[in-house]
Amino acid sequence: MADLVCKDLCMTFTNPQTGSAVEALKDINLNLKKGELLAVLGPSGCGKTTLLNMLAGFLNPTSGEASLGGNLIDGPGVERGMVFQQGALFEWLPVSKNVDFGLRMKKTDPDESKKLVEKWLDIVGLQGFGDTPTYQLSGGMQQRVALARCLVNNPDVILMDEPLGALDALTREKMQSLVLELWKETGKTIMIITHSVEEALLLGERLFVMAPRPGRVHKEYNLPFAERGLTESLREIKQDKHFSEVREEILTMIWNMEEEIMGRV
Amino acid sequence: MFEWLSDNRASIAAVIIVVMVVMFVASIVIGRKQAALTAKDEVFGDPERTKGGWYWAVCGVSALMLIWFYFSWGIGRAYFPQSANEMCQVAKLEEVISPVKAALPIGSRYYKSTLLVGRNVNQLKALQAQAPPSAFSSAEQKELNELISLMLQLIANSSNPANLSEKSKTQLIDVSGKLDGLSEKLLAGPKNLKPSTEALAQAKWGISNIEIPMLPTTSKGVLFDSVSAEALDLTKLFYKIRNHPPANNKIIADVKVRIEALKKATEDGKFDERATSARNDYTKSVQRIFRRLDDGTIFPATSLDGVSTAIAKLDNAKDDARGSLGIIEALFFPGQGVVKSRTQCTEQGSARWLPKPTDVVATFIGLANPDLENGGGYKGIRLLWWKWLPVSDVVGFLMPDWVADIWPGEYSRHGSDGTITPNLKDNLLKFVQGDIYLGSVPMLDGHIWDSVFRVLVALGLGILLGVPLGLFMGVSRFFKSFFDPLIELYRPVPPLAWAPLILTIFGISDDGKIFLLFMVAFAIMVISARTGASGTQLSKIRASHSLGATNGQIMRNVIFPNALPEILTGIRIAIGVCWGTLVAAEILAGTTGIGFIENVARTVSNYEIIWVTILIMGILGLIFDLIMRWVIDQTIPWRGKG
Numbered sequence: 001m002a003d004l005v006c007k008d009l010c011m012t013f014t015n016p017q018t019g020s021a022v023e024a025l026k027d028i029n030l031n032l033k034k035g036e037l038l039a040v041l042g043p044s045g046c047g048k049t050t051l052l053n054m055l056a057g058f059l060n061p062t063s064g065e066a067s068l069g070g071n072l073i074d075g076p077g078v079e080r081g082m083v084f085q086q087g088a089l090f091e092w093l094p095v096s097k098n099v100d101f102g103l104r105m106k107k108t109d110p111d112e113s114k115k116l117v118e119k120w121l122d123i124v125g126l127q128g129f130g131d132t133p134t135y136q137l138s139g140g141m142q143q144r145v146a147l148a149r150c151l152v153n154n155p156d157v158i159l160m161d162e163p164l165g166a167l168d169a170l171t172r173e174k175m176q177s178l179v180l181e182l183w184k185e186t187g188k189t190i191m192i193i194t195h196s197v198e199e200a201l202l203l204g205e206r207l208f209v210m211a212p213r214p215g216r217v218h219k220e221y222n223l224p225f226a227e228r229g230l231t232e233s234l235r236e237i238k239q240d241k242h243f244s245e246v247r248e249e250i251l252t253m254i255w256n257m258e259e260e261i262m263g264r265v
Numbered sequence: 266m267f268e269w270l271s272d273n274r275a276s277i278a279a280v281i282i283v284v285m286v287v288m289f290v291a292s293i294v295i296g297r298k299q300a301a302l303t304a305k306d307e308v309f310g311d312p313e314r315t316k317g318g319w320y321w322a323v324c325g326v327s328a329l330m331l332i333w334f335y336f337s338w339g340i341g342r343a344y345f346p347q348s349a350n351e352m353c354q355v356a357k358l359e360e361v362i363s364p365v366k367a368a369l370p371i372g373s374r375y376y377k378s379t380l381l382v383g384r385n386v387n388q389l390k391a392l393q394a395q396a397p398p399s400a401f402s403s404a405e406q407k408e409l410n411e412l413i414s415l416m417l418q419l420i421a422n423s424s425n426p427a428n429l430s431e432k433s434k435t436q437l438i439d440v441s442g443k444l445d446g447l448s449e450k451l452l453a454g455p456k457n458l459k460p461s462t463e464a465l466a467q468a469k470w471g472i473s474n475i476e477i478p479m480l481p482t483t484s485k486g487v488l489f490d491s492v493s494a495e496a497l498d499l500t501k502l503f504y505k506i507r508n509h510p511p512a513n514n515k516i517i518a519d520v521k522v523r524i525e526a527l528k529k530a531t532e533d534g535k536f537d538e539r540a541t542s543a544r545n546d547y548t549k550s551v552q553r554i555f556r557r558l559d560d561g562t563i564f565p566a567t568s569l570d571g572v573s574t575a576i577a578k579l580d581n582a583k584d585d586a587r588g589s590l591g592i593i594e595a596l597f598f599p600g601q602g603v604v605k606s607r608t609q610c611t612e613q614g615s616a617r618w619l620p621k622p623t624d625v626v627a628t629f630i631g632l633a634n635p636d637l638e639n640g641g642g643y644k645g646i647r648l649l650w651w652k653w654l655p656v657s658d659v660v661g662f663l664m665p666d667w668v669a670d671i672w673p674g675e676y677s678r679h680g681s682d683g684t685i686t687p688n689l690k691d692n693l694l695k696f697v698q699g700d701i702y703l704g705s706v707p708m709l710d711g712h713i714w715d716s717v718f719r720v721l722v723a724l725g726l727g728i729l730l731g732v733p734l735g736l737f738m739g740v741s742r743f744f745k746s747f748f749d750p751l752i753e754l755y756r757p758v759p760p761l762a763w764a765p766l767i768l769t770i771f772g773i774s775d776d777g778k779i780f781l782l783f784m785v786a787f788a789i790m791v792i793s794a795r796t797g798a799s800g801t802q803l804s805k806i807r808a809s810h811s812l813g814a815t816n817g818q819i820m821r822n823v824i825f826p827n828a829l830p831e832i833l834t835g836i837r838i839a840i841g842v843c844w845g846t847l848v849a850a851e852i853l854a855g856t857t858g859i860g861f862i863e864n865v866a867r868t869v870s871n872y873e874i875i876w877v878t879i880l881i882m883g884i885l886g887l888i889f890d891l892i893m894r895w896v897i898d899q900t901i902p903w904r905g906k907g
Binding site for chain 1: 802804805807808809810811812813814815818822823826827829901902903
């Protein structure tokens with residue numbers, strides 16, 4: 001099966017001027033089965049984004065290896081879709097042209113592309129926005145376009161780099177529901193990086209809390225809230241006692257890590 | 266129609282000036298009212314305060330036009346069309362009596378006689394002090410001393426009023442009297458004087474090549490004209506008067522004898538070469554001063570008092586006779602008025618180099634006239650028109666001859682009967698050389714099109730080659746490092762510094778200018794495309810990689826559109842710089858183009874044409890920029906919103 005696997009993944013950045021090396025990631029081991037939703041949480045500088053960029057194929061690990069469905073990852077590929085914090089939309093193209101970008105690059109038949117684009121715009125709730133310039137959309141809508149653009153390519157894994165970080169609280173909640181819906185409907189493997197503990201708890205079927213210096217997985221959780229989120233209102237889940245306990249625990253954990261960093265610096 | 270407009274340009278200007286004044290006043294009134302309305306809503310520094318305000322644009326334009334009309338004497342000509350002609354007649358009188366004034370402390374600081382006395386005495390004293398002892402014996406030195414003393418005595422005698430001859434006295438009184446007569450004539454006024462029919466038939470002021478009509482067209486003008494004719498005789502008379510005091514006659518004869526003796530002594534004596542030349546030089550200097558003194562141009566200062574008074578009186582009479590003309594001149598003819606030179610009366614001051622707006626328009630219409638046989642166009646080429654361009658010319662220009670050369674086979678040879686049968690290869694050669702008629706297409710033509718064409722071709726080449734290179738330089742280490750030194754070395758050199766070299770290599774045809782402009786456009790396009798390409802957000806590049814785009818696809822579909830705003834800004838800048846460079850290049854060398862017209866007009870001091878070319882360049886530059894602004898608005902609405 002198309003499992004996302006990391007074996008002893010290490011990443012060391014060397015400053016070419018001073019020669020000093022920073023261990024961004026050390027011995028990351030991960031086995032994400034198809035259809036699992038992994039949230040990665042951690043203080044700034046713990047290597048979350050570095051991990052994601054390596055899985056996407058933008059960075060080569062210093063040692064260790066990552067593979068998807070048994071194939072070694074050594075560059076970006078369509079099977080690993082990306083969603084970025086700011087959407088990274090092509091502002092010179094209208095919504096539909098953004099969404100079918102991957103299809104056009106593959107030279108898919110235009111009629112088929114059109115159908116697919118309409119289907120996915122429908123799913124992300126943007127029906128009728130096909131000809132709108134992307135710069136006229138709100139931040140939330142832009143992220144919907146980014147999701148559709150990624151999903152229309154039918155990737156095995158979706159890698160999300162703080163996709164909802166720049167949205168206001170209300171939009172963010174709606175988008176969290178959308179992510180859960182898409183997860184359920186498509187059965188895709190999703191890895192989402194976030195700064196927000198609440199978001200990590202709500203979305204992460206599995207949750208990694210990472211620690212800095214060197215970047216490593218500090219603690220791993222398996223959580224029920226994502227599954228519940230498919231049927232229940234997210235706001236109700238947030239008031240759940242268990243939810244609050246885990247949230248407090250993780251917040252304390254991260255708080256302590258930040259304190260430690262400050263102390264060392 | 267054009268003839269009528271051209272002949273009546275002064276009256277047309279009169280109407281325009283009134284409109285301008287009305288617009289100027291009205292716009293100020295409207296502007297003040299609007300300012301009162303908005304003053305309360307806005308704080309200082311709010312950019313909103315710069316929006317709108319067409320009335321101030323109207324105010325600015327009308328003020329500019331009025332200033333232009335004023336300093337070019339446009340207002341003066343519109344409302345006082347006869348003034349320049351009258352000023353010309355006054356200038357004639359000025360010109361005629363100026364030699365007399367120059368001899369008196371009216372036109373210059375000293376009497377001419379005072380200056381002569383000063384100069385001659387100084388030179389004589391210098392000679393007295395430096396008779397070379399190596400060339401002259403001590404006996405001769407003594408004689409020379411006496412000779413110079415005699416000459417100094419001549420000057421003293423001439424300066425003494427008691428020595429003034431009766432003849433000279435009478436002549437001076439005669440001149441003064443006649444000058445007084447002219448003053449009276451001026452003061453009596455024009456009365457029944459009438460301009461001649463010939464004068465009335467002259468071309469109006471500013472219409473023909475002669476700037477201001479020369480013959481008097483008003484009675485006042487006729488008066489000044491006739492007085493100046495009489496004054497000319499008087500001036501000649503004045504300059505014929507000589508002062509030969511009888512007391513000088515004996516001294517002059519003595520000096521002549523002594524100089525001859527000196528010359529003879531030099532000839533007879535056996536002097537070496539150096540001494541001979543020193544003696545000759547000295548003798549010549551003495552003789553030169555003596556001739557000046559013998560001429561009798563030194564007068565006693567008091568003897569000229571009569572003429573001085575008469576001239577001052579004539580000046581006053583002239584001012585009186587000018588009457589209202591003086592006020593008009595002071596108000597509406599800024600500068601140094603009209604000056605009469607040998608053959609014509611010319612405008613002096615700002616009006617000399619600043620043609621009247623109506624004259625500029627008339628010149629432009631004349632240049633724009635496509636009828637070459639009737640004086641349209643410039644140097645046999647129209648300003649902007651169209652022509653039939655044979656397609657074969659284009660083929661001949663685009664296709665190199667070697668296309669025919671590499672075609673298999675041989676060119677034909679002449680047969681044994683002396684005839685030539687062209688084969689396919691021959692015909693192909695004719696084709697690529699543009700010798701086969703292929704029909705014609707309509708094409709723009711003329712000086713303006715030539716200039717625009719050069720800019721457009723160079724700009725097109727610059728874009729075609731510069732943009733791809735710039736994009737690759739923005740994303741590739743090899744391209745950046747390889748081409749950077751090349752471009753950065755030639756780019757900072759001012760384009761005009763390249764011009765002499767390139768025009769020498771390519772000649773004065775279009776090629777050189779196009780290449781020069783291409784160099785300018787190319788560097789700008791490379792830099793702007795490079796900046797645009799390297800400014801692409803990393804996340805967009807990464808997103809397109811993840812979406813399966815190849816490197817080429819990313820270049821075309823992501824990096825190029827992302828750089829488009831910078832590229833278009835680059836084009837806008839390149840057009841401006843190319844335009845500026847082109848005109849300068851055309852001034853350096855060429856046979857067509859706006860810069861060429863200006864350069865030729867410069868050599869003949871045709872200010873109207875110079876201003877027309879300047880205005881054409883400004884307007885074309887503005888049109889280019891407006892087009893680019895429109896293109897930018899249409900093509901990159903996303904600019905700054907990414």
